[in-house]
Amino acid sequence: MVKKYKLADGKEIFAVNNINLEIEKGDIYGIMGLSGAGKSTLIRLLNRLEEPTSGQILVEENADSNGTDSDFSKKNILEFNEAELREYRKKTGMIFQHFNLLNSRNVAQNVAFPLEISGWQKADIDKRVDELLEIVGLSDRKENYPEQLSGGQKQRVAIARALANNPKILLSDEATSALDPRTTNSILDLLKQINKDFGITIILITHQMEVIRKICNKVAIMSNGEIVESGTTKQIFLSPKNELTKEFVAHLSHDTFRTEEEIKRRKENSSGGKLRLKLKYNEEQVSRSYIAELIRTFDVEVNILGGFIDKVSNIIIGNLLIEITANEKKVHEIIDWLTKHKIDSEVL
């Protein structure tokens, strides 16, 4: 898919350039990139708030009304007629960084808004609004107006509103960027819960790797309108390939990992027969005692300097900082051995 804009001086800008993305039902798919990478444009193309310059957007529809997965048909949303587009948009909720609530309406009225547009009866609306406010934990704030709510509460109202028509897809455009870290976490927990309880596919854009780490099962990294790397969150965190991705991932682990003392030791030990290694291993490898095996195999002294367990989405990633006393030949053999056992190692 391509989206280009024409600027006032006649130049063209490719906000989205040759993007090919597949998102599966039930995914929490993160799209990450720096400012101007094209994330907002991409997400706005997905519900046709923007029209692509070229390409297609296929949605898989379950043709079987019983809800069994027996028969799928793919439809290009760019070919939808008005009624189909209206229905598709109804089933595609969206939340935004600045919440976009109607200030003249109270919480219940904000949540009721899409149901009114869909022509629901008043009694049904009241019942559904109560259900939705219960889901987002705001049953006691029905009568409040947006200005009386915190940022996190406003986002909860926006989420309730986005869920009103039982969407299949929820698009999230930097929904936590205006929130403090603790509120961000509570909103991310809520999104994860919604994904789990209602099977809603969530596509979220963010410039925060922490958001990806916490809830996404898959991620695409965007730069200059293109996807430079994509995969499961686990793959991306364990072995990022692209330089930009490495930078994003490094930010996270270095914050947790590198203490001042560690940096000092690293400098002191840059020469001599001691090798510092940062190891990363996943849950399949946790159960095997690789360190003991390494000591037995190479007859070397290993000091464990530190470590932490990181939870990426629902996946456990172990990080271990070790120091090995060995000669150069053995060092190479050890690194080869680690690679053979699929343990990521970085010499510090």
Ligand SMILES: Nc1ncnc2c1ncn2[C@@H]1O[C@H](COP(=O)(O)OP(=O)(O)OP(=O)(O)O)[C@@H](O)[C@H]1O
């Ligand atoms: N309506 C428009 N007209 C012209 N250029 C646009 C338009 N919308 C976006 N762009 C340009 O397209 C590029 C991608 O913008 P976009 O807003 O999608 O990036 P982003 O990754 O969401 O950035 P941010 O995180 O800052 O919101 C930018 O260079 C932007 O200036």
